[in-house]
Amino acid sequence: MSLDIDPNTPLLWALRDHMSLKGTKYGCGIAQCGACTVWVNGEATRSCVLPISAVANADITTIEGLSDHGDHPVQVAWDELDVPQCGYCQAGQIMTAASFLKKKPNPSKTEIVDGMSGNICRCGTYHRIQEAVKLASEIASKKKTKSTVKKSA
Amino acid sequence: MKSTRRSFIQKTALFSGAFCLGFDWFQANGKEVSMVQTTMESGRFNAFLAIDPSGKIILYSPNPEIGQGIKTAFPVVVAEELDVDWKDVEVRQANLDTQNFERQLTGGSGALKHSWERLRKAGATARKMFIQAASQTWNVDASTCKTSKGFVLGPKGQKASYGSLVAIASKLPVPTEVTYKNRKDYQIIGKRTKGVDNKNVVTGKPVFGLDIEKPGMVIAQIIRPPFGATLKSFDAADALKMPGIVDVVSFKNKVAIVGKSTWEVMKARATVSCKYDSGDFDSDSTHQKWFDEGMKTDKATVQRKDGDFAAALARSAKVVEATYECPFISHSPMEPMNFFADVRADGTVLLAGPTQVPQSAQKAVASLLKIDEKKVEVELSKMGGGFGRRLNNDFALDAAELSSIIKKPVKVMWTREDDMGGGIYRPAARYHFKAGLDASGNMIAFYLRGVGINAGNATRQDNFPVGAIENVLVESVNQVSAVTTGPWRAPITNFLGYAEQAFLDEVAEAGGKDPVQMRLDWLARAKSNPVGKITYEPDRFIEVIKQAAEKSNWKKKPGVHQGFSVYFSHLSYVAQVADAQIVDGKAKITHVTAVTDCGEVVNLSGAENQIKGAIIDGMGHALYAKLRFNDGVASPTNFNGYRLIKGNEIPTINAYFVDNGIEPTGLGEPALPPTGGSIANALYAATKKRLYKQPFEV
Numbered sequence: 001m002s003l004d005i006d007p008n009t010p011l012l013w014a015l016r017d018h019m020s021l022k023g024t025k026y027g028c029g030i031a032q033c034g035a036c037t038v039w040v041n042g043e044a045t046r047s048c049v050l051p052i053s054a055v056a057n058a059d060i061t062t063i064e065g066l067s068d069h070g071d072h073p074v075q076v077a078w079d080e081l082d083v084p085q086c087g088y089c090q091a092g093q094i095m096t097a098a099s100f101l102k103k104k105p106n107p108s109k110t111e112i113v114d115g116m117s118g119n120i121c122r123c124g125t126y127h128r129i130q131e132a133v134k135l136a137s138e139i140a141s142k143k144k145t146k147s148t149v150k151k152s153a
Numbered sequence: 154m155k156s157t158r159r160s161f162i163q164k165t166a167l168f169s170g171a172f173c174l175g176f177d178w179f180q181a182n183g184k185e186v187s188m189v190q191t192t193m194e195s196g197r198f199n200a201f202l203a204i205d206p207s208g209k210i211i212l213y214s215p216n217p218e219i220g221q222g223i224k225t226a227f228p229v230v231v232a233e234e235l236d237v238d239w240k241d242v243e244v245r246q247a248n249l250d251t252q253n254f255e256r257q258l259t260g261g262s263g264a265l266k267h268s269w270e271r272l273r274k275a276g277a278t279a280r281k282m283f284i285q286a287a288s289q290t291w292n293v294d295a296s297t298c299k300t301s302k303g304f305v306l307g308p309k310g311q312k313a314s315y316g317s318l319v320a321i322a323s324k325l326p327v328p329t330e331v332t333y334k335n336r337k338d339y340q341i342i343g344k345r346t347k348g349v350d351n352k353n354v355v356t357g358k359p360v361f362g363l364d365i366e367k368p369g370m371v372i373a374q375i376i377r378p379p380f381g382a383t384l385k386s387f388d389a390a391d392a393l394k395m396p397g398i399v400d401v402v403s404f405k406n407k408v409a410i411v412g413k414s415t416w417e418v419m420k421a422r423a424t425v426s427c428k429y430d431s432g433d434f435d436s437d438s439t440h441q442k443w444f445d446e447g448m449k450t451d452k453a454t455v456q457r458k459d460g461d462f463a464a465a466l467a468r469s470a471k472v473v474e475a476t477y478e479c480p481f482i483s484h485s486p487m488e489p490m491n492f493f494a495d496v497r498a499d500g501t502v503l504l505a506g507p508t509q510v511p512q513s514a515q516k517a518v519a520s521l522l523k524i525d526e527k528k529v530e531v532e533l534s535k536m537g538g539g540f541g542r543r544l545n546n547d548f549a550l551d552a553a554e555l556s557s558i559i560k561k562p563v564k565v566m567w568t569r570e571d572d573m574g575g576g577i578y579r580p581a582a583r584y585h586f587k588a589g590l591d592a593s594g595n596m597i598a599f600y601l602r603g604v605g606i607n608a609g610n611a612t613r614q615d616n617f618p619v620g621a622i623e624n625v626l627v628e629s630v631n632q633v634s635a636v637t638t639g640p641w642r643a644p645i646t647n648f649l650g651y652a653e654q655a656f657l658d659e660v661a662e663a664g665g666k667d668p669v670q671m672r673l674d675w676l677a678r679a680k681s682n683p684v685g686k687i688t689y690e691p692d693r694f695i696e697v698i699k700q701a702a703e704k705s706n707w708k709k710k711p712g713v714h715q716g717f718s719v720y721f722s723h724l725s726y727v728a729q730v731a732d733a734q735i736v737d738g739k740a741k742i743t744h745v746t747a748v749t750d751c752g753e754v755v756n757l758s759g760a761e762n763q764i765k766g767a768i769i770d771g772m773g774h775a776l777y778a779k780l781r782f783n784d785g786v787a788s789p790t791n792f793n794g795y796r797l798i799k800g801n802e803i804p805t806i807n808a809y810f811v812d813n814g815i816e817p818t819g820l821g822e823p824a825l826p827p828t829g830g831s832i833a834n835a836l837y838a839a840t841k842k843r844l845y846k847q848p849f850e851v
């Protein structure tokens with residue numbers, strides 16, 4: 001994918017304005033809220049302060065690309081526990097959670113709270129965000145067990 | 154409640170095999186409606202319920218969704234009375250349709266209260282028609298038929314889906330009388346129903362205003378003047394030369410930078426310089442001076458007077474006196490303000506975006522452009538929060554005016570700094586209370602003066618314990634400022650609630666009473682022998698208080714310092730007990746128990762979200778939020794200086810609901826007003842320091 005735009009353009013606006021990927025949200029523009037979180041080479045990153053010149057050969061994953069059918073364990077858990085209120089912060093929350101779970105597949109309650117506390121939710125859905133991260137980790141580990149079983153069978 | 158057939162429900166012609174009941178969710182009683190039209194080709198539907206032969210049910214939800222869950226709650230009620238399986242229901246957002254909807258707005262926690270009866274009737278009427286259609290087909294008495302999950306069941310085991318009955322049902326006369334389900338038979342109401350937009354949200358679908366994209370659209374940002382200032386000149390020479398910039402224009406003291414993409418507009422904007430006149434614009438010191446003057450003036454407006462306050466105070470054994478203060482704060486919804494407008498050469502206008510009040514946007518834009526309202530079409534988008542900010546259509550007017558100047562479709566985007574710096578803030582207020590207690594510690598005199606800055610009446614003169622106290626005087630003073638203010642989630646009571654409930658804690662302490670028992674005693678008085686008029690129902694108050702005391706183990710938790718508060722607003726009752734504990738030498742709110750009486754809980758999942766969200770909201774703002782003003786300029790203007798509560802700062806919350814089956818009342822706001830008070834009182838219990846000013850942490 002190549003874009004002919006100012007190399008200083010933050011990744012957030014390149015995604016939203018030039019690639020029509022509107023799932024990544026603008027909330028503050030100064031790396032304070034987490035609404036714009038995407039993955040750069042698999043790492044949760046705030047795209048509002050990241051110029052596209054810095055990600056020239058990087059692998060970018062946005063909420064639209066997290067799963068093919070909206071069935072990533074985090075997405076499933078978010079729906080299951082009815083996390084969203086207005087929903088605006090949730091793409092950033094989900095991208096943060098999914099990346100966090102890659103590193104900590106079986107997190108403790110404290111680890112979840114710490115791992116998720118960089119993202120603001122103005123509607124105050126924090127309890128359910130924390131519960132949904134836990135649920136997602138359980139869904140993911142069940143899936144894994146299943147696929148291991150299949151392979152060995 | 155009376156409702157005639159014609160004023161309520163109308164049948165429409167069949168189209169593409171679907172059965173459409175246009176039901177007027179918002180029709181006032183007695184008012185006749187014209188035949189509801191459902192014209193597919195224009196793409197605009199009226200309020201309706203449609204069932205196609207496959208049994209799929211489509212419900213259009215008219216009210217703007219802001220995170221309060223109305224788009225889920227309304228259809229739940231219809232689906233319940235229609236008796237269908239929730240998974241067969243598809244919900245769609247209706248656009249502004251003033252012909253067929255009333256009260257198509259979000260505000261005041263009033264939607265369910267307003268529409269409960271209408272929604273039930275819509276569902277029950279259609280259900281009855283399916284029963285009639287089936288009974289005719291089977292040649293049995295309608296009273297021997299039942300329904301279940303979208304099917305009519307006959308006396309001899311016959312079974313027909315609603316979908317298969319569409320053709321017959323749609324030719325029947327609309328019944329005048331219907332019966333509702335018994336609440337013990339509810340399948341959906343009161344259960345947990347997931348948000349109908351969840352799937353779109355978790356997969357990042359472009360459902361918000363900020364995501365709107367229309368052919369030929371340009372992007373704009375607007376530089377707004379300090380509050381009270383006039384734009385003298387601006388220099389945009391450099392900006393105009395920058396890539397992607399289409400135009401820089403000025404209107405009404407503002408300068409708009411118009412371009413092809415957000416980043417190009419932002420970069421160009423940084424090079425524009427504006428000159429304003431100088432003057433004595435608002436600063437924090439101005440506001441303090443106005444508070445002082447407002448407290449002294451003898452020109453306050455008397456809002457309520459029962460008995461003789463001054464005489465009762467004079468004979469009191471003890472007087473308690475305190476002053477509470479709350480600053481201006483910003484709404485800061487996660488999605489900053491934005492709006493799309495296309496003022497076209499043919500005289501029509503398309504507006505699209507997040508607004509809580511689409512009809513007033515339509516009216517305001519029509520009057521600004523001096524055109525007929527019918528020429529202004531409004532598309533609703535999901536709102537990334539609002540908290541009252543999107544009740545003011547300044548963003549829609551800006552977009553329309555700019556589009557009319559540049560003659561292009563334009564989306565005006567506010568940066569976070571624009572949003573926080575150009576707000577319609579919660580007004581600042583100062584409250585002065587006096588209570589006179591008799592020798593046994595009973596309050597015999599109660600006084601409140603509220604001085605607000607652009608707050609109108611900063612008091613709510615009928616609030617409990619008014620009605621239980623013999624001698625009362627409530628006064629207000631409004632100071633006028635150039636700082637724009639407006640409703641903020643639970644207007645006025647979001648800060649008055651804290652001040653009142655914290656002061657009553659002082660009254661209890663001074664009188665040697667338990668804060669819970671003191672309120673119960675007052676309510677017994679208000680119930681048996683009220684003083685003047687009362688606007689609350691004492692029994693409902695009493696119930697939430699008793700349950701909160703019980704469920705929180707009031708004053709029975711060792712090592713835990715508790716604070717109590719209870720509030721009636723938006724027709725709902727919420728009692729709270731906050732628990733504070735000393736953690737690392739610091740008092741911290743660790744738990745909140747909330748008991749709510751909002752009548753029937755329509756969607757338990759959504760209801761819990763509203764209670765917990767409102768408590769976190771109330772707590773976060775009470776602890777941290779404050780805007781300062783200097784020469785007409787607000788600060789801070791972003792989240793690095795303006796602190797919002799985060800996930801590692803929240804208490805655990807238990808939310809309970811009184812199960813009484815009364816008609817549902819509001820839930821978006823009522824849990825917020827008691828929060829500042831319960832946590833202030835708990836923190837006092839832990840530290841013995843009263844908190845007289847928000848934010849508590851500075």
Ligand code: FES
Pocket residue numbers: 025026027028029030031032033034035036037046047048049
């Ligand atoms: S928009 Fe990037 S962190 Fe807020």
Ligand code: FES
Pocket residue numbers: 084085086087088089090120121122123124125220487537538
């Ligand atoms: S759900 Fe509204 S900001 Fe998080």
